[in-house]
Amino acid sequence: MEEGDVVKKKSISLKDKRTQVIILIIVIAVLLLTGFYIVNPGEEAVVQRFGAYNRTTRSGLHFKLPFGIEHKTIVKVKEIRKEEFGFRTVEAGIKTQYSRGDYSHESLMLTGDLNIVDVQWIVQYRVKDSKDYLFNIRNNRETLRILSESATRQVVGDRSADEVITLSRQEIAQLVLEALQEALDNYSAGIEIVTVVMQNVNPPKPVQPAFNEVNSARQEQDRIINEAQSQYNKIIPEAKGRAQRMIQEAEGYAINRVNRAQGDAKRFTDILKEYRKAPNVTKKRMYLETMQDILPELEHVYMIDDKLKSFLPLLNMQKGGE
Amino acid sequence: MNKHVIQIILLVIAIFVVADAFFTLDERQQAIITQFGHPIGGAIEDAGLHVKIPFIQKVHYFEKRILEWDGDPNRVPTADKKYIWIDIFARWRISDPLTFFQSVNTENTAHSRLDGIIDGKTRDIIAQNTLIEIVRNSDRKMEFAVDDVPTFEEMMKEQDIRDGKQEGDDDQSFNATEGKRHEIARQILEKALKDAELLGIELVDVRIKRVNYEEQVRQKVYDRMISERQKISAWYRSTGEGEKARILGEMKKELDRIESEAYRTAQEIQGRADAEATKLYAEAYGQSPEFFEFIKTLESYKKTMNKKGTLILSTDSDYLEELKEGK
Numbered sequence: 001m002e003e004g005d006v007v008k009k010k011s012i013s014l015k016d017k018r019t020q021v022i023i024l025i026i027v028i029a030v031l032l033l034t035g036f037y038i039v040n041p042g043e044e045a046v047v048q049r050f051g052a053y054n055r056t057t058r059s060g061l062h063f064k065l066p067f068g069i070e071h072k073t074i075v076k077v078k079e080i081r082k083e084e085f086g087f088r089t090v091e092a093g094i095k096t097q098y099s100r101g102d103y104s105h106e107s108l109m110l111t112g113d114l115n116i117v118d119v120q121w122i123v124q125y126r127v128k129d130s131k132d133y134l135f136n137i138r139n140n141r142e143t144l145r146i147l148s149e150s151a152t153r154q155v156v157g158d159r160s161a162d163e164v165i166t167l168s169r170q171e172i173a174q175l176v177l178e179a180l181q182e183a184l185d186n187y188s189a190g191i192e193i194v195t196v197v198m199q200n201v202n203p204p205k206p207v208q209p210a211f212n213e214v215n216s217a218r219q220e221q222d223r224i225i226n227e228a229q230s231q232y233n234k235i236i237p238e239a240k241g242r243a244q245r246m247i248q249e250a251e252g253y254a255i256n257r258v259n260r261a262q263g264d265a266k267r268f269t270d271i272l273k274e275y276r277k278a279p280n281v282t283k284k285r286m287y288l289e290t291m292q293d294i295l296p297e298l299e300h301v302y303m304i305d306d307k308l309k310s311f312l313p314l315l316n317m318q319k320g321g322e
Numbered sequence: 323m324n325k326h327v328i329q330i331i332l333l334v335i336a337i338f339v340v341a342d343a344f345f346t347l348d349e350r351q352q353a354i355i356t357q358f359g360h361p362i363g364g365a366i367e368d369a370g371l372h373v374k375i376p377f378i379q380k381v382h383y384f385e386k387r388i389l390e391w392d393g394d395p396n397r398v399p400t401a402d403k404k405y406i407w408i409d410i411f412a413r414w415r416i417s418d419p420l421t422f423f424q425s426v427n428t429e430n431t432a433h434s435r436l437d438g439i440i441d442g443k444t445r446d447i448i449a450q451n452t453l454i455e456i457v458r459n460s461d462r463k464m465e466f467a468v469d470d471v472p473t474f475e476e477m478m479k480e481q482d483i484r485d486g487k488q489e490g491d492d493d494q495s496f497n498a499t500e501g502k503r504h505e506i507a508r509q510i511l512e513k514a515l516k517d518a519e520l521l522g523i524e525l526v527d528v529r530i531k532r533v534n535y536e537e538q539v540r541q542k543v544y545d546r547m548i549s550e551r552q553k554i555s556a557w558y559r560s561t562g563e564g565e566k567a568r569i570l571g572e573m574k575k576e577l578d579r580i581e582s583e584a585y586r587t588a589q590e591i592q593g594r595a596d597a598e599a600t601k602l603y604a605e606a607y608g609q610s611p612e613f614f615e616f617i618k619t620l621e622s623y624k625k626t627m628n629k630k631g632t633l634i635l636s637t638d639s640d641y642l643e644e645l646k647e648g649k
Contacts, residue, residue, distance in 0.1 A: 051348040052370035110457045110533055112464050112501070115547050116540065133422045135349040137413075138387040146392065146411050154503055157457045157533070160464040161547070187388050187413065187526065196407045210551035217555035221562030228566035232573045239577050243584030250588030254595030261599030265606030268617070272610050283616060290620040291641055298630040303642060312463055 028267060034066040042078035044130045047071070052133060053291035080194055083145055084153070087199070108155045115161040116207075120200040121173070123148050123180065123291035124191050132190025144184070144191060151179040161203070165211075169198045342376035353387045354419045355379050365419040384419045388526055389429070391436050395532065398445050402452040404539070408533035410444050410510065412436065414518065414525050421522030434522055436514075443513040447506055457533055458501020497588065503530060 039045045041059045048054055049070045051166050064070035084106025088099040107118045117219075125144065127133045137143050155175045164172065177196040185189050203211045275282045295301055343625050347353055355362045365579040366372060367386065375382065391412040398408050414436065418638045426432045448456065511528035518525045535543060607614040627633060634640055 048349060050369075051351070052368070053349050105532075108534070110535070112454075112458045112611060113466075114453065114457065114543070116535070116543055117548075136387055138350075138385060139390050141388055143388070146390075146531060147529070148462055150411070150531050153532060154459050155528070157503055158459045158462055158501055159463075159465050163464060164465045167392040183529075184544070190530070203547065206550070207547045210548040210555075213553050213555045214558065217558035218471060219347070221435055221558040221565075224559075225565045225569070226489055227571040232576075236576055236580070238640040239580045243580045246584040246588045247591070249454065250591040254591045254598075257592075257595040257599045258602070261602040265602045268606045271608065271617070275411035275610075275613055279613075287640070290623055294623055294627045295588050297625060297634070298631050298633050302533065302632070302634040303637060305637050 003248060013315055019176060031066050034068075035063050037062055037064065037072055039074065041301050044075050044077045044277045045072045046130050046134055048073075053135065056130060075127055075133060077127045077130055080124050080126050083123045083125070083141070083148065084120075085122070085145075085148060086118070106149065109155055111161045112158050113160045117161055117164050117202050118157065118200070118202045119164065119198065119202050121148075121152060121176070121196060121198050122305055123193060124195045124197075125191050127190060128192035129190035132188050134190075136188045136190060137205060140191065143187070143189065144180075147183045148176070148180055148196075151176045151183065154179065164202060165201050170200055205243060218221060332609070339376045345372050345373055345374060345381050346370065347383075350385065350387050350421050352416065352424055353383050355381055361423065362636055372423045376615045380424060381438050382419075384422060385415045385429070386415070388415050389414050391433060391440070392531075393437060393440060393444075395534070396441055396444060397536070398448045399458060400448055400453045401450055405536050406448075406453065406456070407532070407536065408448060408456075408530065409443060409534075409536040410440060412440055412509075412511075413527045413530045413531055414512075414523050414526055416522060417519075417524035418522035422521070423518070425521045426523075432521065432523060436518065436523070439514045439517045440510065443510045447509050451456055451502060451506055455500070455502045456506060456530075457503065461500040461502040506530065 015312075037045065039057055039059045044061060045057045046053065046055075047057060047064055047070055049065065054070065064072055084101050088100050088101065088103065090097045104118070107120050108116055109119060111117055123144065133140065152172075155172050159168065159170065159172065173196045177193050180191045180196065185191070202208065288311055345353075346371045347366060351369070353366045353372075354364075355366070355374055357375070362379060391414055393410045393412070395407045395409040397405055399405050414432075422432070426435055508528045511525055514528065515525050534540075
């Protein structure tokens with residue numbers, strides 16, 4: 001109480017030197033505290049004077065008018081923010097944990113062929129213009145989320161389930177990115193989409209076994225065709241080899257046949273030439289020579305009188321004697 | 323002391339009066355001024371320091387930013403009599419704070435008024451479009467993993483053509499329909515725009531967030547997807563078997579061709595050789611047929627009479643002629 005009285009008395013008399021000093025110190029302190037501010041790297045400060053946008057300052061030490069005349073808002077412009085759709089990461093890390101909650105209301109969507117697919121995707125974005133980001137849209141994050149859902153469903157809605165699941169995932173992500181960026185720019189949201197990634201694109205759970213069945217059927221098809229192909233590749237070259245052999249053999253036969261015929265013909269012609277010089281003698285000589293060759297080779301030679309009518313008994317007798 | 327107290331009181335009053343004569347307007351805000359409840363002047367949209375008559379005039383602040391409106395999913399019938407859940411969202415801003423102040427005043431009221439406006443227009447426009455038109459956004463040609471699998475409809479159509487019926491114009495093919503998803507949202511926006519304007523609201527955007535089947539329909543769609551996949555599986559298997567049969571058939575054909583061609587070639591080669599040999603023999607032996615006969619007979623004796631054989635010579639024979647003479 002006493003002290004308060006003292007202060008009161010002193011503050012009333014503004015001409016007191018000590019009071020002036022104290023006021024000066026307070027003023028300087030307030031100036032320092034509310035006037036100077038630091039902007040960290042990767043941040044920007046948007047300064048408003050009496051609520052109106054005045055300037056945007058980059059990283060470093062800055063001064064603004066104190067006593068609430070100027071007001072700053074720090075925006076992390078370099079920070080990449082992430083939104084997840086159809087799933088939630090509880091704890092990112094080496095073993096990332098995902099929420100067990102059901103987000104199928106976000107992930108299930110209709111395709112252009114009126115099927116249903118389960119799409120999980122992420123959108124990464126950053127602040128492009130901190131002034132726009134702060135002043136143009138009330139709920140930036142919610143707006144981004146809702147536009148992203150709408151854009152993804154629109155792109156998926158124009159594609160077949162096959163295209164969404166397997167054929168054109170990259171293309172879909174790119175189209176979503178473009179559509180989303182366009183919508184945000186339309187609102188001057190001050191947001192730049194960095195990437196859109198189709199994380200998991202699957203058929204809905206009850207349908208998955210049937211989809212897997214298609215894969216195994218496709219593999220089976222490959223297997224069956226490959227087997228037939230390999231059988232073909234085994235049999236046909238072998239048959240070609242056999243055919244080659246058959247032809248080679250025939251050629252061998254032909255050479256053999258012709259050579260022999262030539263030999264035989266030459267021999268005959270040569271002999272004939274000599275024969276013609278002395279036909280009778282030669283004929284006789286050849287006959288005798290032949291007999292001479294044959295007779296010693298034979299086991300039995302019988303000479304039978306031409307008057308003998310039957311020589312069979314004679315042969316039988318000879319056999320019985322053995 | 324009294325003089326001091328009066329001075330201080332006057333100073334405080336002066337500060338209050340001066341303070342109430344000024345007000346700041348944030349970039350995110352706009353305002354109107356009322357005097358005894360009646361609006362004075364137009365909307366103040368420029369952020370910064372502003373002046374008013376202290377105490378007598380009152381400032382009402384409104385949002386200047388784009389605001390959210392997210393409707394509840396609605397169960398709506400389409401033109402092709404299918405019930406779907408449609409979820410629409412919109413973005414709006416207070417374009418005329420004065421009208422807004424007079425007609426709805428608070429955001430909550432604005433939301434419920436927008437519910438009525440947008441839901442009604444949505445219902446109207448959805449009912450004029452088919453499900454495919456709502457889901458799809460263009461007439462781009464969709465691709466399928468297996469193009470060759472004929473759909474049931476196509477098979478039926480083929481049947482119709484075989485039966486001599488004309489191709490119907492009720493073509494429900496997904497690719498033949500032009501999607502209007504974006505267009506539908508734009509139509510809703512267009513129709514709702516005027517009604518919203520009466521509330522001092524500018525509808526910035528209306529979009530379709532989600533289109534979903536009813537639960538029972540969803541189950542049916544799952545069943546259809548399963549049977550579709552089964553059809554594709556069966557197609558893969560049967561085309562595999564078909565391809566196998568084709569390859570094996572081709573193999574058989576190729577085999578027959580190779581073997582018969584080889585046989586033909588071999589026969590031709592051999593035949594030519596035989597002919598050549600025959601010609602050579604005929605030329606040679608033709609010089610003296612009787613000598614040929616003689617030589618061949620002798621040769622055949624040599625060949626036919628071998629070691630184990632027995633020769634019976636008649637004394638009549640030429641060979642033994644000399645023996646006879648000697649007798």
